[in-house]
Amino acid sequence: MPLPLWTPDNRVPLFVFGLTTGVAVTAAFQYLYSSLSKRNQPPPPADYDPLPGNAVGGLRPDTQFESTIQRLEREFTINTSMLHNLVKAFTRDMERGLKRENSVIKMIPSYVERRPSGDETGTYLALDLGGSNFRVCEVTLLGKGQVRTRQKKFVVSEALKTGTGEQLFDFIADCVEQFMGELNIGKDTKLKMGFTFSFPVDQHALNKGNLFLWTKGFTASGVVGTDVVQLLQDAFHRKDLKIDVTALVNDTVGTLISHAYVDNATYMGVILGTGSNAAYVEKMENIPKWKGPPSSTGEMVINMEWGAWGQDGIILPTTAYDLKVDRASPNPRKQTYEKMISGMYLGEITRQILLDLISTGEIFGGRHCSALEAPYSFETAYMSRIERDHSMELTDTRTILEDLYGIKKTTLSDRRLIKRICQLIGTRAARLASIGIASVVTKMNRLHGCTVAVDGSVYEHYSYFRTRMIDALKELLGVNADNITLAQARDGSGQGAALIAALADHGEL
Numbered sequence: 205m206p207l208p209l210w211t212p213d214n215r216v217p218l219f220v221f222g223l224t225t226g227v228a229v230t231a232a233f234q235y236l237y238s239s240l241s242k243r244n245q246p247p248p249p250a251d252y253d254p255l256p257g258n259a260v261g262g263l264r265p266d267t268q269f270e271s272t273i274q275r276l277e278r279e280f281t282i283n284t285s286m287l288h289n290l291v292k293a294f295t296r297d298m299e300r301g302l303k304r305e306n307s308v309i310k311m312i313p314s315y316v317e318r319r320p321s322g323d324e325t326g327t328y329l330a331l332d333l334g335g336s337n338f339r340v341c342e343v344t345l346l347g348k349g350q351v352r353t354r355q356k357k358f359v360v361s362e363a364l365k366t367g368t369g370e371q372l373f374d375f376i377a378d379c380v381e382q383f384m385g386e387l388n389i390g391k392d393t394k395l396k397m398g399f400t401f402s403f404p405v406d407q408h409a410l411n412k413g414n415l416f417l418w419t420k421g422f423t424a425s426g427v428v429g430t431d432v433v434q435l436l437q438d439a440f441h442r443k444d445l446k447i448d449v450t451a452l453v454n455d456t457v458g459t460l461i462s463h464a465y466v467d468n469a470t471y472m473g474v475i476l477g478t479g480s481n482a483a484y485v486e487k488m489e490n491i492p493k494w495k496g497p498p499s500s501t502g503e504m505v506i507n508m509e510w511g512a513w514g515q516d517g518i519i520l521p522t523t524a525y526d527l528k529v530d531r532a533s534p535n536p537r538k539q540t541y542e543k544m545i546s547g548m549y550l551g552e553i554t555r556q557i558l559l560d561l562i563s564t565g566e567i568f569g570g571r572h573c574s575a576l577e578a579p580y581s582f583e584t585a586y587m588s589r590i591e592r593d594h595s596m597e598l599t600d601t602r603t604i605l606e607d608l609y610g611i612k613k614t615t616l617s618d619r620r621l622i623k624r625i626c627q628l629i630g631t632r633a634a635r636l637a638s639i640g641i642a643s644v645v646t647k648m649n650r651l652h653g654c655t656v657a658v659d660g661s662v663y664e665h666y667s668y669f670r671t672r673m674i675d676a677l678k679e680l681l682g683v684n685a686d687n688i689t690l691a692q693a694r695d696g697s698g699q700g701a702a703l704i705a706a707l708a709d710h711g712e713l
């Protein structure tokens with residue numbers, strides 16, 4: 205997964221005090237957690253390679269190696285009792301979000317009041333903006349859960365992510381024009397469009413919503429606080445395109461809806477990719493903050509914006525490494541949960557640990573590695589490869605470290621340590637992600653059975669992620685975990701936006 209290169213911003217000094225306090229509070233919590241739950245350690249992962257009893261690599265005594273690992277295990281392990289406590293806290297924060305505005309988990313009503321029946325038909329455009337790729341799709345709904353899609357992907361450059369909003373939206377309009385040209389769709393054709401915009405938005409109609417804040421490395425100016433549908437519509441006008449944006453959709457909502465088109469047991473959509481978030485179907489009576497018209501179905505899809513969980517700084521067992529990643533990110537003290545579970549950050553947490561262990565001489569004989577100095581230079585995809593490396597000498601891990609990062613003469617002991625670090629970060633992420641799913645499924649009262657549609661590169665490609673999530677769900681839900689199907693969804697968010705545009709077109713929303 206290509207990750208952006210950022211330079212740390214210059215706000216760091218302002219937060220030194222807050223973060224130092226944060227470290228102390230976090231350390232206290234961790235101590236409490238670990239001492240309360242020593243009896244309750246999760247079993248080591250199936251893919252865990254035990255460490256050899258004798259010295260490996262020969263650079264330092266075994267005891268150093270063991271104690272480094274033990275320290276990291278203590279910091280990064282989420283045991284069963286922590287899982288249970290975190291589910292309680294998560295559920296409480298979900299309920300707060302449904303009651304009032306400005307809660308940590310925002311719980312945003314999406315204005316989508318029904319799931320599709322599977323019989324919807326028609327042709328709609330869909331746009332999907334939410335990460336390094338941007339997609340334009342023409343979606344033809346054929347009924348009976350059948351869809352035909354023609355689409356084109358474009359790369360959103362770093363310059364566009366961090367430039368002005370107008371440049372970003374003009375680029376989107378250019379891509380749409382190019383796509384229509386390639387499909388021989390005349391410029392004057394009147395088309396309806398669903399817009400998947402995968403950032404936190406204060407939605408105030410099906411096709412209106414102001415951006416709360418950018419996430420995932422976007423910082424384009426002039427967009428926060430503004431209606432993003434209006435910005436898109438203005439860019440279309442500048443190009444004389446006759447497109448009517450009729451639905452603004454989060455990718456999680458799109459994933460839920462598109463999966464429900466083929467599997468009507470789907471009540472939740474989750475993204476575990478560059479960023480992370482979830483949407484689910486809630487009963488209107490459980491949304492006291494809703495001031496809009498009554499829903500005809502008595503239900504509403506909620507865009508949770510769960511990535512923000514923990515940003516109040518007291519719940520999640522963050523480590524000093526997490527705080528370092530947070531401090532240097534473009535959105536410090538925001539999206540704490542997302543920064544512990546999503547693909548944009550897992551490699552960066554690992555990089556921070558590696559830099560620390562180099563500085564103390566615990567790996568690479570303390571030799572400095574310039575390729576690791578650049579922020580976000582250690583890709584999450586490499587962690588997954590390292591975890592999959594089961595060779596005796598960890599040869600693929602060596603290729604990554606020596607050939608791709610230019611680290612000379614790594615020892616087997618270095619490589620084992622790094623593999624264990626990847627396992628710890630990857631396992632923590634998967635177990636934390638399960639907390640959100642277990643809480644939602646329980647809150648929906650669907651422990652007897654439902655499908656959770658999950659999309660995103662981490663879920664799809666990161667080694668053992670799914671298995672680790674299922675293990676954690678079993679620890680949390682017992683036998684009921686067997687009733688929850690985690691279904692792989694792929695690229696559903698664009699289709700979902702088209703489906704929602706179709707529902708709106710047929711007067712069903």
Ligand code: BGC
Pocket residue numbers: 334401402403404419420454455456475477478479480481482509511542
């Ligand atoms: C955004 C969400 C989005 C998620 C997954 C997060 O950073 O805040 O709106 O659903 O990423 O793309």
